[in-house]
Amino acid sequence: MQYKEFTVVLPTLNEGRNVAELVSHLKRTYKGICVIVADDGSKDNTRDEARRMNKIYGSVKIIDRKRLGRARGLTASVIDGITESRTRYVIVMDADMQHPYQVVGKIAAKLQRGDEIAVGIRAEVEDWPFYRKFISKSLIVVGYAVLFFRGSQSCGDIFSGFFGVDRKFFINTYSKNRERFVGRGFKVLFDLLKCVKRNSISVSDVPYVFKNRKFGESKAGAKQVLDLLKSFAS
Numbered sequence: 001m002q003y004k005e006f007t008v009v010l011p012t013l014n015e016g017r018n019v020a021e022l023v024s025h026l027k028r029t030y031k032g033i034c035v036i037v038a039d040d041g042s043k044d045n046t047r048d049e050a051r052r053m054n055k056i057y058g059s060v061k062i063i064d065r066k067r068l069g070r071a072r073g074l075t076a077s078v079i080d081g082i083t084e085s086r087t088r089y090v091i092v093m094d095a096d097m098q099h100p101y102q103v104v105g106k107i108a109a110k111l112q113r114g115d116e117i118a119v120g121i122r123a124e125v126e127d128w129p130f131y132r133k134f135i136s137k138s139l140i141v142v143g144y145a146v147l148f149f150r151g152s153q154s155c156g157d158i159f160s161g162f163f164g165v166d167r168k169f170f171i172n173t174y175s176k177n178r179e180r181f182v183g184r185g186f187k188v189l190f191d192l193l194k195c196v197k198r199n200s201i202s203v204s205d206v207p208y209v210f211k212n213r214k215f216g217e218s219k220a221g222a223k224q225v226l227d228l229l230k231s232f233a234s
């Protein structure tokens, strides 16, 4: 199979030790696939590593958001990446190897079959401390309730950061609901689902096992919980 119709968007913040490995796996596994690295002013060699990958494989684009004067944020970076992409489908994933690149092909197949959204579903969470599991579970319950009472679309993991989307569908939905996307937040899929009427599109789930990040640290913290509460309300 050729992957010329697909772009992988990787939001990055200090992923110099992970990004090259991930991009080379993607490029070697999925012939013709495009990659966009949406970087938020990483202080390490993330952008240099992405440029090096572009020299080797081609079609690796870097959005240097800080240089462009864009407000920092994971959701805002993903939106920039999707906007900049030029392919029919886009797949969003973390750059820290927590989302297995082997699953990209399964998400791609679902999109090609006609689903507007295909969501990577964490089948198993490895090694999370109790407090993180507890906070996460509580937020999930509230998130599902928000979608339910608003008559919005749901899926098997509404907070997944690993999903594929039909680009035109995303851009249309986003352009009509810009103010409902929390740019600084971590949950762009949730913001998208919120804006879609239940059962108006086809959504599929693709299970995978969430890994521990390979190098570096998570940037998720209390601030992201506040951003998520803002997402619930908007």
Ligand SMILES: Nc1nc2c(ncn2[C@@H]2O[C@H](COP(=O)(O)OP(=O)(O)O)[C@@H](O)[C@H]2O)c(=O)[nH]1
Binding pocket: 010, 011, 012, 013, 014, 015, 038, 039, 040, 072, 073, 074, 077, 093, 094, 095, 096, 098, 161, 213, 217, 218, 219, 220
């Ligand atoms: N562009 C951008 N990427 C970010 C930001 N925060 C985190 N990331 C990236 O988003 C992905 C997920 O972040 P991570 O900190 O691993 O979150 P976690 O997996 O929920 O712990 C990784 O590729 C990070 O490098 C941000 O503010 N801007």
Ligand SMILES: [Mg+2]
Binding pocket: 094, 096, 098, 213, 218
């Ligand atoms: Mg991570």
